[in-house]
Amino acid sequence: MGCQIYNCWEISPPLEGNEAQSLHKALPGYQAVADDAARFVQQHGETLRLDPSVLANLAEGLAEIKRLEPADRALEKLHQSVYHQRLRATDRCMEGLYDTTRRIRDFSEAYPELAEEGKFLLDFMKVFKPGRKKEKSGNGGGEG
Numbered sequence: 001m002g003c004q005i006y007n008c009w010e011i012s013p014p015l016e017g018n019e020a021q022s023l024h025k026a027l028p029g030y031q032a033v034a035d036d037a038a039r040f041v042q043q044h045g046e047t048l049r050l051d052p053s054v055l056a057n058l059a060e061g062l063a064e065i066k067r068l069e070p071a072d073r074a075l076e077k078l079h080q081s082v083y084h085q086r087l088r089a090t091d092r093c094m095e096g097l098y099d100t101t102r103r104i105r106d107f108s109e110a111y112p113e114l115a116e117e118g119k120f121l122l123d124f125m126k127v128f129k130p131g132r133k134k135e136k137s138g139n140g141g142g143e144g
Contacts, residue, residue: 031062031065034058034061034062035062037058038055038058038059038062041054041055041058042055097121097125098125098129100118100121101118101121101122101125104118104121104122105122
């Protein structure tokens with residue numbers, strides 16, 4: 001019988017900024033080297049006068065990594081999937097905003113009340129995506 005996610009992993013509070021920065025960063029290939037180092041420390045730890053906690057840190061750290069990796073991979077895939085779904089939903093929503101804004105502008109002369117009622121949307125879109133500028137002169141020709 002499989003392990004249920006809430007029985008295998010605990011949710012821990014997020015690390016504070018300075019706490020996260022103080023952690024040692026993973027070096028490429030460190031797990032294989034750590035396995036070898038654990039065997040080396042087990043064999044030569046007394047000669048090197050290493051505290052027993054060094055071997056414990058290596059062994060327990062590797063065991064914890066191996067325990068967490070499957071969940072990490074699954075959650076990464078889940079996060080990416082949800083993120084992409086949200087991007088597609090946002091795209092549909094934004095497309096609706098762009099279409100509505102465009103139609104308000106297209107019909108604003110014939111139906112000025114639409115421009116008044118939709119001013120909130122026109123103003124919002126103008127801040128983030130400036131639209132067409134109205135020409136001051138009718139034909140663009142100058143006097144001269």
